[in-house]
Structures are given as structure tokens and as C-alpha cells.
Amino acid sequence: MSFILQFLSRFRDSLTLLVYLVLSFLMIISSDAKIVEGLRSTTLFSIGIVGEFTDSISAYLSLREANHKLTEENTRLAYENFQLQDALLENIRLRKLIQFKYKTQYDFIPAKVIGYSPIDIVTGILLSSEDIGEVTKNSAVMTSDGLVGKIVKLSGNSAICQILLDPNNRVSVRVQRNRELGMIAWDGGNGLFLEYIPNTVEIRPGDVLFTSGYSQIYPPNIKVGTVIQAEINTEQLFQTIQVKPSVNFNTLEEAYILKAEQN
Amino acid sequence: MNHEQKYYLTLLIIFGIGSVLIQSFFVPYLEITIWRPDFVLVIVLLMGKRFGPIQGSSAGFILGILMDSLTSMPVGISAFPKSIVGYLSGKMRSVGVSGTMYIVWFVLMILIHEIIVYSFLQFKTDLPFAKLLYSRVFPDTIYTTLMFFVVSFFLKKYFTED
Numbered sequence: 001m002s003f004i005l006q007f008l009s010r011f012r013d014s015l016t017l018l019v020y021l022v023l024s025f026l027m028i029i030s031s032d033a034k035i036v037e038g039l040r041s042t043t044l045f046s047i048g049i050v051g052e053f054t055d056s057i058s059a060y061l062s063l064r065e066a067n068h069k070l071t072e073e074n075t076r077l078a079y080e081n082f083q084l085q086d087a088l089l090e091n092i093r094l095r096k097l098i099q100f101k102y103k104t105q106y107d108f109i110p111a112k113v114i115g116y117s118p119i120d121i122v123t124g125i126l127l128s129s130e131d132i133g134e135v136t137k138n139s140a141v142m143t144s145d146g147l148v149g150k151i152v153k154l155s156g157n158s159a160i161c162q163i164l165l166d167p168n169n170r171v172s173v174r175v176q177r178n179r180e181l182g183m184i185a186w187d188g189g190n191g192l193f194l195e196y197i198p199n200t201v202e203i204r205p206g207d208v209l210f211t212s213g214y215s216q217i218y219p220p221n222i223k224v225g226t227v228i229q230a231e232i233n234t235e236q237l238f239q240t241i242q243v244k245p246s247v248n249f250n251t252l253e254e255a256y257i258l259k260a261e262q263n
Numbered sequence: 264m265n266h267e268q269k270y271y272l273t274l275l276i277i278f279g280i281g282s283v284l285i286q287s288f289f290v291p292y293l294e295i296t297i298w299r300p301d302f303v304l305v306i307v308l309l310m311g312k313r314f315g316p317i318q319g320s321s322a323g324f325i326l327g328i329l330m331d332s333l334t335s336m337p338v339g340i341s342a343f344p345k346s347i348v349g350y351l352s353g354k355m356r357s358v359g360v361s362g363t364m365y366i367v368w369f370v371l372m373i374l375i376h377e378i379i380v381y382s383f384l385q386f387k388t389d390l391p392f393a394k395l396l397y398s399r400v401f402p403d404t405i406y407t408t409l410m411f412f413v414v415s416f417f418l419k420k421y422f423t424e425d
Contacts, residue, residue: 013350016321020320020321020324024346040332047287051288117334118290119336119340123336161335166336168336190296
């Protein structure tokens with residue numbers, strides 16, 4: 001007994017480290033376990049409250065500037081609206097002619113970006129909204145520029161959104177010009193790769209990518225990014241295609257969470 | 264609970280949790296191209312250096328778990344390397360390193376931390392580790408090292424033994 005106590009006392013530094021390493025490893029491999037999920041919810045809830053508080057202060061301080069920008073934006077949008085009214089009427093008329101039913105299948109729930117994932121690479125953003133209770137896990141998140149990511153965790157009024165730059169994230173996309181299907185993945189920096197496009201397919205810089213809709217998560221036709229470089233690999237089956245995301249993740253302030261309408 | 268333990272907990276709550284909040288809310292504004300400093304790692308290193316290996320690894324584990332809870336990555340990915348560097352930082356205290364070796368030791372610990380983090384992340388991507396090494400690990404190590412010296416300069420009085 002005294003030998004064990006002596007051993008524990010002598011190596012307690014190393015044993016403590018060993019315990020932490022084993023615990024960390026167990027948590028990594030059981031990340032969906034209830035205790036880990038509970039820990040995540042509690043932390044997100046607490047940090048979400050702090051985030052909302054700091055956000056409300058900065059929002060208050062920048063009200064004048066925001067108001068000025070909104071007035072400018074409002075004028076511009078009003079002008080655009082006049083231009084589009086004609087097109088809309090024509091569109092409705094034509095849809096009636098060919099008996100199309102115009103329908104939006106999603107509600108857009110606005111959410112504020114209150115923080116970023118605290119590890120070295122940006123893998124997620126923290127969102128806050130009073131209506132977040134209506135949202136479910138895996139709901140798509142977008143802005144007017146395009147796709148942001150999906151919701152992976154909800155707690156209180158806050159949520160973690162896994163963005164396209166997360167190493168785990170994969171999105172099925174379609175090239176607008178030639179309807180080719182591919183997969184979007186993180187490129188290790190602030191960009192994306194378009195994967196699984198065969199060397200025989202022509203991809204040009206400037207080609208626009210949209211979500212394909214072949215997913216339970218992302219609805220079709222949301223802009224994802226633009227091809228900036230396509231390189232054919234003679235030794236491989238697929239091309240190396242670099243894509244610039246349509247959303248600038250560093251300047252995100254607000255996003256919309258898509259909620260499927262209940263029929 | 265003795266005075267030293269109370270002081271450890273106070274620093275862990277104020278600077279530890281504070282660093283997680285700073286990392287989440289303010290560090291994105293310090294981003295240079297794609298590189299960011301890790302303030303939580305800086306606090307873990309300072310805690311280990313001030314209090315020893317057990318407290319260093321404990322700080323690393325607790326703060327790492329908090330960080331992981333705010334990401335979409337599996338919980339434990341940051342806690343694992345931070346426990347190791349907290350421990351190593353505490354060990355440095357007993358070895359009594361000073362001068363140039365002191366700087367080299369800390370750079371080495373930050374580098375070890377980054378290598379472990381990106382080794383985990385590499386399993387989640389199709390990217391070669393060599394690319395992550397030069398595009399992420401080395402620049403992040405340099406940035407965090409610079410921030411380590413800045414932060415330790417300003418918080419010197421709290422992390423120095425009287």
C-alpha cells in the first residue's frame with residue numbers, strides 16, 4: 001500500500017497529465033455523448049449571454065453609422081425595386097401562362113453573429129437570435145451573398161454555425177454554366193476546393209457554383225462561390241479547382257437561418 | 264484551500280476565462296491573412312510557468328475544453344495539446360531555464376501545441392500535413408510567440424512569484 005502511495009506521490013505530475021490526456025482522448029472519440037453535449041450546451045449558453053451583451057454595446061455605439069448606411073441602402077433598394085416591379089409582373093404573367101406555382105419553401109430567421117470559434121482556424125461562428133428556438137440542428141445558414149454553413153449546436157438564444165471553412169464540411173454543388181456536379185471542401189486557407197470534377201470536364205475561372213440540392217441539409221440554388229483557378233492533373237482523375245467563397249466570413253455581421261415551412 | 268490555490272483559481276477564472284472570451288470575440292480582428300494568435304495558449308503557458316506542471320496541465324485541460332465547446336470540432340482537440348504544454352511549461356519551472364533557452368523553450372512548446380492541433384485537424388481534411396505545416400503551423404507559432412511576450416510583459420506582476 002505504501003509503495004503505491006509513494007509511486008503516486010512521486011509521479012503525481014505525470015499521472016495528472018496522463019489522466020487529462022486520457023479524458024481528452026475519450027471526449028474526442030465520444031463527442032456526441034450526452035455529457036459532452038451537455039458541456040457544450042452550457043458553455044455555449046454562458047458565452048452566448050456574454051456575446052449578446054458585448055454585441056448590444058457595440059451595436060448601440062455604432063447606431064448613427066448604421067442608420068446612415070441603412071438610409072443609403074434603403075434609397076438604393078427603393079430604386080432597384082422600381083426597376084424590378086415590371087420584371088416581377090411580367091414573371092407572374094408568364095408563370096400563369098405556363099401554369100407554374102411560385103412558392104418559397106423556407107422561412108428566413110435573422111441571427112446576429114456574436115463571436116467566432118476560438119481555435120486557430122475559423123471553423124464556426126456563434127449566432128444569436130430570439131427566434132432560434134424555431135430552428136433545428138443542421139438548418140442551412142446563408143446571407144444575401146450566399147451560403148455560410150449549417151447549424152451544429154443550439155443552446156438558449158445561441159447557436160454554433162459550422163461554416164464552409166470547417167475541415168469537416170462538405171457541400172454538394174453544381175456548376176451553373178455546364179450543370180456539372182462536384183463537392184466543396186476547405187482548402188487549408190480562406191478558400192475552398194471544388195473536388196471530384198474529372199479532367200475531361202471544362203471548368204473556367206469565373207464559373208459560379210450553386211448548391212445542388214442533393215442533400216438533406218442545403219436547399220438547391222444557393223450561391224456558394226466562384227472558380228478562380230482550374231488545373232488539370234494528368235496523373236490524377238480529377239482536376240484541382242480553387243474556389244473563392246461568395247461570403248466573406250471575416251466581415252459577417254448577420255446571417256439568415258433557413259427553416260423549412262410546415263405544410 | 265491555501266492562499267496559493269486561491270490565487271491560482273482567481274487567475275484561472277479572470278485570465279483563463281477572459282482569454283477564451285477574447286479569443287472568441289476580439290482575436291478575429293487581429294487576423295493577419297489567415298493567421299491568428301492563441302491567447303488561451305499564452306495564458307496556459309503563463310499559468311504553468313507560475314504554478315507548476317499539475318496546475319499548468321489542469322489550466323490547459325479546463326480552458327481547452329471551454330474552447331472546444333465553442334467550436335464545431337470534437338471536444339478535446341484543444342484540451343489534449345494544451346494539457347501537454349501546460350505540463351511542459353510547469354516542468355520548465357523546476358528545471359530553471361533562463362535567457363535564450365527560456366525563449367527557445369516557449370517557442371518549442373507553442374510549436375508542439377500547433378503540430379498536435381493540426382495533426383488532429385489533418386484527419387478531417389484531404390490536405391497534406393506539409394501544406395498545413397508551412398501555411399498554418401509555422402506562422403501561427405510565430406504570431407502566438409510574439410503575443411506571448413507582449414502578454415507576459417503586461418501581466419508580469421500577476422505571474423511572477425514574489
